[in-house]
Amino acid sequence: MNKKGFDYFVLILVIIGAINWGLIGFFKFDLVAFLFGQLTWISRIIYAIIGLCGLYTISLFGRIGSFGNNK
Secondary structure, three states: OOHHHHHHHHHHHHHHHHHHHHHHHHHOOOHHHHHHOOOOHHHHHHHHHHHHHHHHHOOHHHHHHHOOOOO
């Protein structure tokens, strides 16, 4: 997977995480816990991966304008 593809993959996971937080905030419904159980090992891994993706997304600030220029 190239760098641009990885960036989009990470961005999709961050968006999924944001939707999950929105569901928690508006409806007190945790989609990850619903699908995988309340703090089971797999749900903890999913939370950790999405958290790491959120941290990685910080690096997009410096590269956001160059997405359309690189091929």
